[in-house]
Amino acid sequence: xxxxxxxxxxxxxxxxxxAAGPAYCKTFERxxxxxxxxxxxxxxxxxxxLWMVFNKAEESLKTSxxxxxxPELDHYLKTVICKLSEKFCPEIRVYVMRMPYFxxxxxxxxVMQVWTGLLLRVNNEAQLAxxxxxxxxxxxxxxxxxxxxxxxxxxxxxxxxxxGIEGALAAGGINPDLGYAAMDxxxxxxxxxxxxxxxxxxxxxxxxxxxLLNNTQLSLExxxxxxxxxxxxxxxxxxxxxxxxxxxxxHPAPKERLANLKExxxxxxxxxxxxxxxxxxxxxxxxxxxxxxxxxxxxEINLNQFGRTLxxxxxLLDNNIEPGIVRYYMGELYRRRNKKGDIQLAIQNYLQxxxxxxxxxxxxxxxxxxxxxxxxxxxxxxxxxxYLDHKPDASDHEMIQxxxxxxSGDSK
Amino acid sequence: MDSFxxxxxxxxxxxxxxxxxxARLSGLLIxxxxxxxxxxxxxxxxxxxxxxxxxxxxxxxxxxxxxxSILTAGGTLxxxxxxxxxxxxxxxxxxxxxxxxxxxxxIVYKEPEQLDASARKILEIERLHxxxxxxxxxxxxxxxxxxxxxxxxxxLGPEVSVLRKKTHADYALFIHVQDSYSSAGRIFMQVLAAGxxxxxxxxxxxxxxxxxxxxxxxxxxxxxxxxxxxxxxTPEPAMKTVxxxxxxxxx
Numbered sequence: 001x002x003x004x005x006x007x008x009x010x011x012x013x014x015x016x017x018x019a020a021g022p023a024y025c026k027t028f029e030r031x032x033x034x035x036x037x038x039x040x041x042x043x044x045x046x047x048x049x050l051w052m053v054f055n056k057a058e059e060s061l062k063t064s065x066x067x068x069x070x071p072e073l074d075h076y077l078k079t080v081i082c083k084l085s086e087k088f089c090p091e092i093r094v095y096v097m098r099m100p101y102f103x104x105x106x107x108x109x110x111v112m113q114v115w116t117g118l119l120l121r122v123n124n125e126a127q128l129a130x131x132x133x134x135x136x137x138x139x140x141x142x143x144x145x146x147x148x149x150x151x152x153x154x155x156x157x158x159x160x161x162x163x164g165i166e167g168a169l170a171a172g173g174i175n176p177d178l179g180y181a182a183m184d185x186x187x188x189x190x191x192x193x194x195x196x197x198x199x200x201x202x203x204x205x206x207x208x209x210x211x212l213l214n215n216t217q218l219s220l221e222x223x224x225x226x227x228x229x230x231x232x233x234x235x236x237x238x239x240x241x242x243x244x245x246x247x248x249x250x251h252p253a254p255k256e257r258l259a260n261l262k263e264x265x266x267x268x269x270x271x272x273x274x275x276x277x278x279x280x281x282x283x284x285x286x287x288x289x290x291x292x293x294x295x296x297x298x299x300e301i302n303l304n305q306f307g308r309t310l311x312x313x314x315x316l317l318d319n320n321i322e323p324g325i326v327r328y329y330m331g332e333l334y335r336r337r338n339k340k341g342d343i344q345l346a347i348q349n350y351l352q353x354x355x356x357x358x359x360x361x362x363x364x365x366x367x368x369x370x371x372x373x374x375x376x377x378x379x380x381x382x383x384x385x386x387y388l389d390h391k392p393d394a395s396d397h398e399m400i401q402x403x404x405x406x407x408s409g410d411s412k
Numbered sequence: 413m414d415s416f417x418x419x420x421x422x423x424x425x426x427x428x429x430x431x432x433x434x435a436r437l438s439g440l441l442i443x444x445x446x447x448x449x450x451x452x453x454x455x456x457x458x459x460x461x462x463x464x465x466x467x468x469x470x471x472x473x474x475x476x477x478x479x480x481s482i483l484t485a486g487g488t489l490x491x492x493x494x495x496x497x498x499x500x501x502x503x504x505x506x507x508x509x510x511x512x513x514x515x516x517x518x519i520v521y522k523e524p525e526q527l528d529a530s531a532r533k534i535l536e537i538e539r540l541h542x543x544x545x546x547x548x549x550x551x552x553x554x555x556x557x558x559x560x561x562x563x564x565x566x567x568l569g570p571e572v573s574v575l576r577k578k579t580h581a582d583y584a585l586f587i588h589v590q591d592s593y594s595s596a597g598r599i600f601m602q603v604l605a606a607g608x609x610x611x612x613x614x615x616x617x618x619x620x621x622x623x624x625x626x627x628x629x630x631x632x633x634x635x636x637x638x639x640x641x642x643x644x645x646t647p648e649p650a651m652k653t654v655x656x657x658x659x660x661x662x663x
Contacts, residue, residue, distance in 0.1 A: 044493075
């Protein structure tokens, strides 16, 4: 407290000397939750109606084929949520969905979805907590309800506008009722998803997220890092317009966001001297996410978005995450793109993969294929054999065996 | 038409919607089917008698897939939890009474607190029914499929046997209803539009019921209702709606 006052005074003095104009010391103004723990909305209100719809949706989520069912990972995510807010964590239900894009979302009834594409792009627990805290911010400030109320008012205007369209339809002999095909429950749902949260709500959630992160021992400095990485990933995919990130399609002004986050972190650090906020917990994070890494990378690579995927893979290598696995997928990335020089790059990556632990047996198969392509029959045969040695029950065993036998004879 | 509902499901947002993506089609189909006028039902049946033998017959009532909403001035549907709760209670009471009149045969499926493997399967079957029901609505009532001209051969597949094992029932009855009520603002808009010589729809009841053979999974009877009146919030009109939903159910 004392140090903060001193700092402020110094700053005020400096600014006062330096220039005319108002001088102030910005402090972090804390947001308050709009709900109490175990909150249940009044059954006669709008909010209860929204909860009803989302409670039903949660039932579908539970048995969704897209759900990644890993109780240990679920439990880990929950412990991170509890670090962020002990008070509210019991009522938040988290579901990991196998969706290879950077996203998480929060329903008004406390259901949180975390997508696998997000897990792949987060380097440690501190970054994960940043995103989870952001989502909890939406929940604690009841953003869904506010969006819905806002929408109701907007749609009145829409109806006035559509009266004109309807007149035209009727004049053209088309039953205006068909024009209402769009109006029903699906509209509520569509609106709920498409309008989602406003820019201001995103800002507020960012701020709340940092505030919650400050409750933990995790590094606040990691909060801007994740958004910085996303901006960089976006840049690396500039030539792949069709692969525009969903995240950026819906969350405006990433640079502004990054600046805001840095400011919040600065304010909070000044407040308590940033003591005790230096944990990254990367090891812990990868202990639970790591077992899924091959699947996450497989899904990522199948999106066929070279620049973006290359960025993600490099980021993993920079953080020294499973080079045996990551190098293999980098090899796959080059092999599948197959531009000039890519074969050589692919081979280099496979060889590096093999030098590391946990390299998938498929690295030998891919190497075999590329050697075969290059006309190096002896090496190809050797790699195919290694593949089968490492994976005797491979589903393509017969085919690879056929390759080996056709390579065994004298060169034709 | 507005541009929002036409945007496909590819846009995923840090909001709350994508988990509900699958539900989108249902309302659309029901609305296409709506025509003005009084309550109508239309049913299809591939059997006339549920009891070919003398043995006791059991029909399991699946959890009611019902939602009541306010139709706001702007045409947004605002789901109502209390109304929905009351409606379900009224419908269950009505079904109970009708079951007694039918001398038998209705039993109620209750989802267990802890979902075991078969309860999960049953949840999936409920969702499958919703999807198949929508397909029937669309292809039997709106755009007929050339291959299904005279046939009524929709099925949920033999996996429904899990429901038979769990409940010992011969058939399952699924009921899906969307029921909306105009708000004061909506009524104002309707009057205003009428003054301009146009029609804006008010709240209405639309739904479908199907009877599924739990040995084969075949939908042996299907009924669609469209009712611009009706009120599920109070017992007596709720009974009327339930009777419409079950109109033509084979004995």
